[in-house]
Amino acid sequence: MENENPEAFYKRLREQLGESTTWPSNYLYKFIVQSDASKVDQIHRIFDNTGAVIESKRSKNGKYTSLSITVNMKNPDDVIAKYKEVGKVKGVISL
Structure with missing residues (x-):
């Protein structure tokens, strides 16, 4: 997503989720x-x-934490809304 316009990325993601998943x-x-406990807490909130x-799982050296979050979502727009919300947390990488 780094080299791509975020709105174009989200538009493509919305289309892919709509085609590949039953909501x-x-x-x-x-x-x-x-x-950083405050950043992890922000995502939890x-x-x-x-x-x-x-x-959550800390990296071997403890510098990073990976978060895997499974949640029931109503539609692709709700999925994207959460990505945008988490994207406001400084330094977060979405996979």
Whole structure:
């Protein structure tokens, strides 16, 4: 996504999700963030009260934390809204 206009990326993602998935559906988000408790907490709060299952794992040297978040989403627009919300957390990498 780095070399691409974010809106073009999200438009393509919306189309792909619409074609490949029957909604509502479980969706797996994967993020990497520096192992800063406040950043990890920010991401947790974004998914509060959604029924999300969040697994976190620190890197071998402890510098980064990977977050795998499985949550039932209503449609592709809801999936993209969460990506945009998490994207506001400084330094987060979406996979």
